[in-house]
Amino acid sequence: MGKILLEVKNLSVTLGGTPVLSELSFSVEEGEILTILGPNGSGKTVLLKALLGLLPFTGEVNWHKKPRIGYLPQGLNQMSVRDMPLTVEDFFALKKLKRDQVLRYLPLVGLESGVLNKRAGYLSGGEFQRMLVAWVLASRPEVLFLDEPTTAIDVVGGETIYSLLKNIWREQNLTMFVVTHDLNIVYAHSTHVLCLSRFAHTCYGIPKEVLTPEVLNDMYATDVKFYTHPGTLSQ
Amino acid sequence: MTPHLLLSLISGVFIAGSAAYLGTLMLSRKMAVVAGPLGHLALPGAALALVYGFNLSLGAFPFVVVGILLIWRLEIRTKLQMEALTAIVFATGVAAAFLFLPINKAEAALVGDISKVGLYATIASVILGSLVFLAVNRSYSEIMLINIQEDLAKTEGINVRLYNLIYLLAIAIIVALGVDLVGGLMTAALVAIPAAAAKNVSKTLRQFGVLSGMFGAASAIVGILSSAATGFPAGPLVILTSAAIFAITVPASRV
Numbered sequence: 426m427g428k429i430l431l432e433v434k435n436l437s438v439t440l441g442g443t444p445v446l447s448e449l450s451f452s453v454e455e456g457e458i459l460t461i462l463g464p465n466g467s468g469k470t471v472l473l474k475a476l477l478g479l480l481p482f483t484g485e486v487n488w489h490k491k492p493r494i495g496y497l498p499q500g501l502n503q504m505s506v507r508d509m510p511l512t513v514e515d516f517f518a519l520k521k522l523k524r525d526q527v528l529r530y531l532p533l534v535g536l537e538s539g540v541l542n543k544r545a546g547y548l549s550g551g552e553f554q555r556m557l558v559a560w561v562l563a564s565r566p567e568v569l570f571l572d573e574p575t576t577a578i579d580v581v582g583g584e585t586i587y588s589l590l591k592n593i594w595r596e597q598n599l600t601m602f603v604v605t606h607d608l609n610i611v612y613a614h615s616t617h618v619l620c621l622s623r624f625a626h627t628c629y630g631i632p633k634e635v636l637t638p639e640v641l642n643d644m645y646a647t648d649v650k651f652y653t654h655p656g657t658l659s660q
Numbered sequence: 661m662t663p664h665l666l667l668s669l670i671s672g673v674f675i676a677g678s679a680a681y682l683g684t685l686m687l688s689r690k691m692a693v694v695a696g697p698l699g700h701l702a703l704p705g706a707a708l709a710l711v712y713g714f715n716l717s718l719g720a721f722p723f724v725v726v727g728i729l730l731i732w733r734l735e736i737r738t739k740l741q742m743e744a745l746t747a748i749v750f751a752t753g754v755a756a757a758f759l760f761l762p763i764n765k766a767e768a769a770l771v772g773d774i775s776k777v778g779l780y781a782t783i784a785s786v787i788l789g790s791l792v793f794l795a796v797n798r799s800y801s802e803i804m805l806i807n808i809q810e811d812l813a814k815t816e817g818i819n820v821r822l823y824n825l826i827y828l829l830a831i832a833i834i835v836a837l838g839v840d841l842v843g844g845l846m847t848a849a850l851v852a853i854p855a856a857a858a859k860n861v862s863k864t865l866r867q868f869g870v871l872s873g874m875f876g877a878a879s880a881i882v883g884i885l886s887s888a889a890t891g892f893p894a895g896p897l898v899i900l901t902s903a904a905i906f907a908i909t910v911p912a913s914r915v
Binding site (some may be wrong): 474477494495496498499505506508509510511512514515518519520521542544564570 | 689773801804805808809811812814815816859862863864865866868
């Protein structure tokens with residue numbers, strides 16, 4: 426943990442006349458893993474896009490330094506490239522990376538060099554997602570934005586992705602913003618959590634401290650059965 | 661070989677080759693059919709060219725460019741899909757233009773007029789065809805990334821508006837040139853068929869681009885030579901040749 430990296434003050438986003446986020450304020454330190462938690466429609470992706478400058482907003486989004494950003498958007502799934510003659514090597518070449526540069530990043534996500542000649546659309550869901558993580562990391566980002574990075578894969582594959590990301594986070598001192606609606610991810614992999622609900626009630630802080638049953642019930646507007654994750658996070 | 665045949669072969673290769681290369685980007689964006697309505701809008705321009713006796717592509721070009729710029733602005737403003745905007749802008753353009761233009765004069769513009777191409781028009785085709793090829797080649801990675809996921813392209817620092825404009829202007833030039841080769845009715849085939857055939861047999865992006873360009877150029881050569889031999893118009897023969905190439909590649913389709 427360290428210096429403040431990002432300060433958000435009174436952030437509001439209105440889409441098509443409907444307010445999606447209103448008067449949101451929080452700050453993020455370097456080295457945090459901030460999970461943005463909330464039910465569908467609570468504005469998690471919208472918040473991520475506003476922070477990235479991809480959507481218009483009111484209020485302040487102040488980056489204390491201009492970091493290199495890596496972004497894994499929610500909509501980027503295998504269907505986007507399914508019927509394209511696009512190998513994994515081609516996909517990396519889209520950001521002007523040479524084969525030897527790419528080869529440095531594949532082992533980080535547990536992929537072997539042989540995957541470079543395979544068509545991206547024909548990889549398994551887990552392999553494709555790991556390739557995307559390597560693709561994002563290859564730009565050597567200081568801040569990672571991950572929007573539901575395990576949506577398209579099964580539970581075990583998803584856990585592998587998060588473990589990989591956490592290893593990389595430890596080794597490279599990244600700051601990460603992760604959007605999810607999976608409570609387990611928050612307890613196991615986050616340093617901080619920001620919760621959003623459709624009723625504009627928000628919470629921000631260390632997961633074990635702020636995610637009380639009352640907050641969760643309020644956020645999901647129903648009785649949520651949960652248990653406190655026994656694992657503690659250490660850097 | 662007569663000078664006219666040589667000039668039409670040169671024009672045909674440059675137009676069809678660069679159209680097919682551009683077609684790989686359009687196919688990836690599921691926009692291959694967009695060249696169809698663009699070609700239809702070129703028709704009034706081509707009719708004007710016939711009435712006043714100047715080159716078909718020259719007549720078509722301003723109509724297509726104005727339409728393309730309108731689509732570009734509307735896409736930024738409304739966030740509608742480009743294909744939907746194309747339908748709106750070009751259907752409106754065609755409807756308005758056909759009220760005032762002597763459409764019976766446009767018949768020659770329907771199937772192209774490459775056999776009558778002159779020296780200056782050939783030079784223009786070579787220069788503009790090369791320009792499109794270079795523009796597409798230089799911006800291929802950026803446009804492909806935009807095609808895959810626009811937000812991802814933005815966060816990678818790509819100026820999406822600029823590349824969309826380059827892409828649309830390349831389409832405008834190709835459609836205007838294509839009117840001379842295959843006529844306003846069939847310009848979509850120039851971009852769509854060779855790219856679709858190349859996709860059937862390609863594993864990599866490089867193969868996709870190279871094979872598409874080659875299929876396009878080969879279709880132009882075979883089509884124009886068969887036209888000289890048989891007396892049928894070149895435009896339909898060029899398209900039928902590329903359709904034959906597509907048919908040959910279907911069994912090898914990798915998907």
